[in-house]
Amino acid sequence: MKSAGEDTQRGPVLEASGVTMRFGGLTAVDGVDFTVGEREIVGLIGPNGAGKTTFFNCLTGMYVPTAGRVTYRGTPLSGKPHLVTKTGIARTFQNIRLFPNMTALENVKVGRHCRTTVGALSALVRGPKYRREERETEARARELLDFVGLADTSDGLARNLSYGDQRRLEIARALASDPGLLLLDEPTAGMNPQETQQTKDLVFKIRERGLAVVVIEHDMRFIFTLCDRVAVLVQGRKLTEGSPGEVQRDERVIAAYIGTPAGSEQS
Amino acid sequence: MSGGANTPLRRLVEKGRASTATARTATLLGAASSLASTFLAWSYGSAFPGDLTIYGYPGGAQVHVLVLAAVAIALLLIEVSPLRRVVTPGGVGGTVRVLASGVFLITAFTVLAIGVELGGLINVEWGGWVALVAAAVFAVAARLLPADRPAVWSYRLPDWVEFLVIAVVLGLALAAFVQALAIPEWEIFLCYLVALGAALAAAWRLGLAAWISAVGARHRGVTVTAAFVVAAAFPFTQGSDNHWLNVMVNVGIFATTAIGLNIVVGLAGLLDLGYVAFLGVGAYVGALLSGAAASSIGWNPPFAVTVVIGAVVTAIVGVIIGTPTLRVRGDYLAIVTLGFGEIFRITVNNLDGSTGPQVTNGPNGIPGIPDLVFLGVDFGQSHTIFGMNLGYFANYFFLELVLIAFVILVFSRMNNSRLGRAWLAIREDEVAAQAAGINTFRLKLLAFALGATLAGMAGTIQAHAISSITPDSYQFLNSAFLVAAVVLGGMGTVTGAMLGSVVLLLLPEKFRFFQDNKLLIFGLTLVLMMRFRPEGMIANKRRQAEFHEEEISERLGREAQAEGAR
Numbered sequence: 001m002k003s004a005g006e007d008t009q010r011g012p013v014l015e016a017s018g019v020t021m022r023f024g025g026l027t028a029v030d031g032v033d034f035t036v037g038e039r040e041i042v043g044l045i046g047p048n049g050a051g052k053t054t055f056f057n058c059l060t061g062m063y064v065p066t067a068g069r070v071t072y073r074g075t076p077l078s079g080k081p082h083l084v085t086k087t088g089i090a091r092t093f094q095n096i097r098l099f100p101n102m103t104a105l106e107n108v109k110v111g112r113h114c115r116t117t118v119g120a121l122s123a124l125v126r127g128p129k130y131r132r133e134e135r136e137t138e139a140r141a142r143e144l145l146d147f148v149g150l151a152d153t154s155d156g157l158a159r160n161l162s163y164g165d166q167r168r169l170e171i172a173r174a175l176a177s178d179p180g181l182l183l184l185d186e187p188t189a190g191m192n193p194q195e196t197q198q199t200k201d202l203v204f205k206i207r208e209r210g211l212a213v214v215v216i217e218h219d220m221r222f223i224f225t226l227c228d229r230v231a232v233l234v235q236g237r238k239l240t241e242g243s244p245g246e247v248q249r250d251e252r253v254i255a256a257y258i259g260t261p262a263g264s265e266q267s
Numbered sequence: 268m269s270g271g272a273n274t275p276l277r278r279l280v281e282k283g284r285a286s287t288a289t290a291r292t293a294t295l296l297g298a299a300s301s302l303a304s305t306f307l308a309w310s311y312g313s314a315f316p317g318d319l320t321i322y323g324y325p326g327g328a329q330v331h332v333l334v335l336a337a338v339a340i341a342l343l344l345i346e347v348s349p350l351r352r353v354v355t356p357g358g359v360g361g362t363v364r365v366l367a368s369g370v371f372l373i374t375a376f377t378v379l380a381i382g383v384e385l386g387g388l389i390n391v392e393w394g395g396w397v398a399l400v401a402a403a404v405f406a407v408a409a410r411l412l413p414a415d416r417p418a419v420w421s422y423r424l425p426d427w428v429e430f431l432v433i434a435v436v437l438g439l440a441l442a443a444f445v446q447a448l449a450i451p452e453w454e455i456f457l458c459y460l461v462a463l464g465a466a467l468a469a470a471w472r473l474g475l476a477a478w479i480s481a482v483g484a485r486h487r488g489v490t491v492t493a494a495f496v497v498a499a500a501f502p503f504t505q506g507s508d509n510h511w512l513n514v515m516v517n518v519g520i521f522a523t524t525a526i527g528l529n530i531v532v533g534l535a536g537l538l539d540l541g542y543v544a545f546l547g548v549g550a551y552v553g554a555l556l557s558g559a560a561a562s563s564i565g566w567n568p569p570f571a572v573t574v575v576i577g578a579v580v581t582a583i584v585g586v587i588i589g590t591p592t593l594r595v596r597g598d599y600l601a602i603v604t605l606g607f608g609e610i611f612r613i614t615v616n617n618l619d620g621s622t623g624p625q626v627t628n629g630p631n632g633i634p635g636i637p638d639l640v641f642l643g644v645d646f647g648q649s650h651t652i653f654g655m656n657l658g659y660f661a662n663y664f665f666l667e668l669v670l671i672a673f674v675i676l677v678f679s680r681m682n683n684s685r686l687g688r689a690w691l692a693i694r695e696d697e698v699a700a701q702a703a704g705i706n707t708f709r710l711k712l713l714a715f716a717l718g719a720t721l722a723g724m725a726g727t728i729q730a731h732a733i734s735s736i737t738p739d740s741y742q743f744l745n746s747a748f749l750v751a752a753v754v755l756g757g758m759g760t761v762t763g764a765m766l767g768s769v770v771l772l773l774l775p776e777k778f779r780f781f782q783d784n785k786l787l788i789f790g791l792t793l794v795l796m797m798r799f800r801p802e803g804m805i806a807n808k809r810r811q812a813e814f815h816e817e818e819i820s821e822r823l824g825r826e827a828q829a830e831g832a833r
Contacts, residue, residue, distance in 0.1 A: 060702065085704035097699035099692050101809045109685075110692045114704030116685055120713060123684035124677060130684075137685070177704045 011074065012037050013181050013212040014089070019058050019068035021051070021236075028054040030236040031068070036181060041203060041213045043223040043244075046233035047257055052216045053094055055233065056183055060084050060091050073180065086114040090179035092170045094186045094216070100159035104150055104169050107158050108141040111176025141176060148172040148202060164195040171202065175211075182206060184215045188222055200226050224248060232256065290411035294363060295343050297405030301370050302336040304401045305329040307394025309377065312385040316452035319381070320392070327455045328377045331462035332370050332398070336405070338469070339366040354473075358415030361472040367402075367409035369465025373458045374402040380454050420478035429482045433490050436479055437497040445504045448511050448773075456777050498668055502661035507649060512660035514776055519667035520546075520729045522768035525752045526674045526761055527721030532750065533759035533807065534682055535714035536694035537593070538601040540746050541608020544588075545581050545719040547741030549726020551615065552577040554633040554736050555626075561633045563626050570641045574727050581723025582716050589715035593708060596697070608746050615738040632737030639731045641666065646731065663732045670728060674721050675761050681717070682759075690714060691809070744786075751789050755796060757803030759810055766804055 014036040021029040029051045036042050044052050057063040059070055064079035071077065072087050090111075099107050116137060122130045145154050148168040153161060158169060167187055174182055184203070188196045196219065203213055203226060217223050223230060224244040231241040234256045240247060247253055309319040309329070317327015325333050342359045345351060355362075378395045382388035424432070443463060450456045470476040483490040505512050528542045556576065558567030568576070592603045619629025627633065638647030639662070646662040681687050689710050692700040701707050730736055752771045757763025771789070775781040781788055796803070802810045 062698075062702075080706075081698075081701040082704050082706045085702060090704075091702055093699070093702070097696050097702070099695035099699065101695060102688075102691060106688060106691075110688050110700070110705070111703045113685060113689055113692075118685055120681065120686060120717060123686055124680050126680065134685075173703060 013040075014059070014070070014072055014214075016059065016070045017068060019055065019065045019070060021054055021058050021063055022066045028236050029058060029065070029233075032233070032236075032238050034231060034238070036212045036214055039207055039210060039212055040229065041207055041215065041227050043227035043230040044214060044216045044233060045218070045220070045223055045230060045247075046239075049235075050233040051236040052233050053185060054236075056091065056185055056214075056216065059183065060089060082114060085177050085179070088178070088180040089183065090174035090177050090181070091183040092167070092174055092185055092187060094189070096163075096166050096170055098158040098166055098170055098173070100157065102158055103155050104145060104158055104161065104172075105138075105141055105154040107169055108144050108172050108176050109137050111144075111173035112137045112140060114177055144172045144175050145169075147175070147205070149198075164191055164198070167191070167199070168202065171206075175206070175209075179211065181212045181214065184213065184217075186216055186218065188217060188219055196222055287413050290408060290413075291343060291346070293408035294367070294405065294412060295340065297367070297401060297408045298336045298339045298343065298363075298370075300401035301374070301398065301405050302333055302340065304374075304394060304398035305333040305336075307397060308392045309395035309398060310381045310385065311390045311392050312381075315381050315385060315390075316454045319377070319395075322394075327452075328373050328458035331373050331458050332402070335366045335370045335373075335462055335465055338466070339363050339370075339405075339409075342366075342473075355415075356419070357474060358413060359473075360409075360412035360415040362415065362469045363412060364409045365465055365468045365472055367406040369461055369469075371402040371406040372461050372465075374398050376458065376461075377454070384454075415472065420474040421481075422478065426486070429486060430489055432479065432482055433486065433493050437490075437493050441497045441500060441504070445501070447777075450777075453778050453780075495668065495672060499665065502657050502664055503653070503655055505658065505661075507656050507658045509658035509660045512658050512664055514773070516660055516663045516667055516732050518768055518772045519664065519671060520725050520732065521749070521752065521772055522765045523667070523671050523674050523725040524722045525749050525756070525764040525768045526671070526678055527718045527725070528749050529753050529759065529761070529764045530678055530681065530721070531714050531718035532753055533764075534678075534687060534694075535690040535711055537711060537714060538597075538604070538750070539715070539718070540601050540605035540743070540750065541588075541611070542604070542718065542722065542749055543741050543743075543746040544608045544611035545585060545722035546726045546729065546745075547611055547615065547736075547738070548581045548584050548719075549577040549723030550730040550736050550741070551627060551633070551726075552580050552723070553727030553730035554636050557636045557730065559633055559636045561628055561631075561635060563628075570639050570727075570731075574724055577723045577727035578720045581726070582720045584723075585716035585719025586712060589712045589719075593711045593715060605743060605746070608741075608743055612738045612742055615741075627738070630738060632735060633730075634735040636730050636734045636736070638734070639663075639666070639728075660732075663728065666728060667732075670724060671765075674725075677717070677721065678761055686710065686713065748789070751793060754793065754803060757805040757807060757810070759807035760803070760805050763803050763805035763807070770804075 012035045014034070016032065016034040019029055019032045019034070020027065032051075032055060034055075044055070046052050054063065058065045058068075059077075061077060061079050061081040061084035069076065072084075072089055075087060077084050077087060077089075099110065102110070116133050118130045118133050142151070142154065145151050148171055150161075150165060150168055150172065153165060158166065161169060171182075171184070171187070187203075188199050191199065200222060203215065206213060215223065215227065224247075227244055229241065230244050230247045232239040232247060232250075232253050239252055239256060240250050242250075305325040306323050308322050311320065313320045315327075317329065319327060319329060342355065342363055345354050346359045378388075378391055378399050381391050381395065447456065447459060447463075450459055467476065470479075501515065502512055524542070524546050527545075528539065531537050531539045531542065553573055555562045555564045556566060556568055556573045558565075588604075588607045592600060592607060595603055614623075615627045616629050617623045618626040619631075622629075638645065638659070640646065644650070644662065646666075647659055648662075649656055649659045650662065651657070652661075681690075689700065689705045692703065692705060693707050693710060697707055733740075748771060752767035753764050754767070755770065756765065756767025775785055800806075
């Protein structure tokens, strides 16, 4: 178990320094420094195309940054998504990426994959170790479905779930890998105010489990009432960072969002 | 009934619907005359298969008509009796319609075939024309029967009765299969297939088939065991005759390989077009270690050791081929595996001593592979079991059955484990699977190597069973056939892969036309399958959901509407 709750080690959960991502001539992320402390909820905001998701992809190994360094609790991260997940960073996607033809329970069970070890031979023989692990996986998956409030729909196919439930299922799947840091990419996109409120409560509950959370979101009210700290990304650079109050008052942030036409179009 | 346009046709149909009794009587009459017509002579010439010149004694395809019509009559009579509520809760309209179509198709085909083969319709005796008219009346009248509701047989019988049902059904399946093999003439065989198809479709319409499969699912262990017992009984139906046993051994090897391929294609979703190479590797290992005179290796270990060596070698080859190829996805993977499959064949062709080291005898292959001796049993001898002298191919058949059981075990246990879940996740969304912590490359490689290993094991048996192997037996075409068997039968199911193999290997044995136009027919079949039933004959539940998303949600919507209207 690598859950952050039992971890007594001090210092940042995530430390990214000078992360740069270039696609040919386009610099999507430019020298971003970013730190997340224990049990901290950090918001990442910025206009469309600011490089937020690209930055997430750099953190989770989907992209290998052109330059810069990312460490999780002092461990440098490799450029392989599954290894990053195993190290302790889990994520959700902007456009929900569930396994649509698997049941909700199976989706969460897949999230347990990197915390289980039985191999082909063990699966064939079905010894006591295999059975114990399957039991544990099952119990943990059900516990997580219950945690996000989907206990009743565990046997339904993921694709038949409502939109809000799909978002929550994706969070449950991410939590199944026992992460210390959860990255949520627009978790409330397309939700009504009530569902947004539920999501906010869920994120707080996740923090109570000892996790740190980074949230990308366009819903400012959601971000400013949820986060301990907010970082603003504009055109790949970190514009500012601070408490929700500070960021809200910052005129550059307002300018970046409302924008001057000439400024927002050029790279 | 809604008002709608009151066209004459509509009125006619309405009228037909309204007088169910009339339709039923007409259908009954049609069925009865169809049945009676089978006792007449249909043909003047006795050369037509089944000899249809005899009065009072149905022969050939007439028997099929007789049986189908009799079943239809029985159902129609049940429909008006108190038994109705038990046997035909949903009505018999659809069921009888299917049977009537079967009767009409068989009769029409037979009459036409008599005309064509004996040189003109003049050879059709008046009995044949009577039969045709009767069948037409039967088919048309059945169309006027009221449509039936989807029937649900939800009977729960005592366990021992259900075991008996399973035994009887499997026994009947074996009997039907043996009967099919025993028909020498293609015309009668075709009619037999039509009759069988009509009977099966009727069983579905009636709700019988769904009930039987529910019974089977309730007692899964019993069903699987019984299926193997019934399969093991097959050699006893053939006596000392080797022909069909030989064919079935080949079917068995093909099916084993297809199930192995189904792990790769059906479970992990990797289209491998060079899979037959692994069968080839296994076969060459088996041949080289068989002690054959043409083998370049003198060592002849016991067969158990050979199988293990074959499995290990193919696993290694699988990893070697898989490591570079699995870095590409989708269509590219198919192309690259196709290439590697050909590399195997060409390599084996060249390891002949002149263009490379002498290992495989090149294009000449390795002939004269001796029969197996396994656990002290000489597979080249015929043995007497239960007082019956079986052809020596029965030995291979039993061994093949054991291997199939093993492969099925591997398939289903992998499928229902952490690894199966991961494969499915990769198939569904590879990026999400990676993000969920799955090492996608390693798992794909595992599927690839596992499939290869199983094919390798089948190959070691194949080398002995066919006694002579050449590189050409492992060319691309055979890989394509394997994929066709899997797609035709059903991706991701064991029974599907087996059914696909049986169909693909047995039909050409039966139909000359198939043998000569194999590729054309399989191509056509695959195109039609893709259009009408892309999930294969026996569908994996999940695949069915993937392919028929719209229809399923439509049906759910209709049901919800009906629910609301109530």
